[in-house]
Amino acid sequence: MTNTLCCVIVDDEQGAIEVLSSFVNKVSWLELGASFTDPLEALNYLSNEQVDLVFMDINMPDLDGMQLAKLVQKMGVEIVFCTAYPEHAVESYEVQALDYLLKPIPFERFLAAANRAQSQRYPAETNQSPESIEQGHSQIFIKSGAQIHQVDSDKISFIKKDGHYIIFKINGKELLSRMTFSQLLELLPTKDFVQVHRSYVVAVKKIEVIQKQFIQIESKEIPIGDSFKKEFFQRVNFIGN
DSSP states (O other): OOOOEEEEEEOSOHHHHHHHHHHHHHSTTEEEEEEESOHHHHHHHHHHSOOSEEEEOSSOSSSOHHHHHHHHGGGTOEEEEEESOGGGHHHHHHTTOSEEEESSOOHHHHHHHHHHHHHHHSOOOTTSOHHHHHHTTSEEEEEETTEEEEEEGGGEEEEEEETTEEEEEETTEEEEEEOOHHHHHHHSOTTTEEEEETTEEEEGGGOOEEOSSEEEETTEEEEOOGGGHHHHHHHHHHHHO
């Protein structure tokens, strides 16, 4: 069972709180402890309650997000900034923020930040079985157009980058999503997928044939990039042991 993270939302705009709350409700292992439009009330709550993760705005009255982050740093709380202003990104590193999300926030970016917090709080231990590690990553959410699809990662054969879009090959069909490769890699279970080219990620279990320059999956020839060859062949050898 995936460990639950208790989170708090701090934003002086109620509309933003509603959006983030709806995102939290879509993630089974996130639990919303409280939400605040007043950062001073949030500080009092965080000082007295056990919280794992805070999603907070930066531009707020009385106490802004950066000031609040500095005050709660020693409480062991992970911080994800949610703001409409990109100019604070560098400053966010000074308070060791886990992530920096720009509004309007796509759900997949929210989920990637939550997954990162989960990995930080509960890193995989050496005595965990492969099955127990896999359970936490078997379902991923992919936004395509106006819809969000829940996808079983075991059904993904390979993934291709095409410009600003990512194409998922799932059970012989294609699902198109607008995201970066780095966001994609944060969503996937790393034990089941490997990047073989700057434009391709493949499911290890779906590989049918491996040749020196390409992989074959479902009759599709996928190139192996020179910079990815060493890691890929090491990975395959490990799988084969």
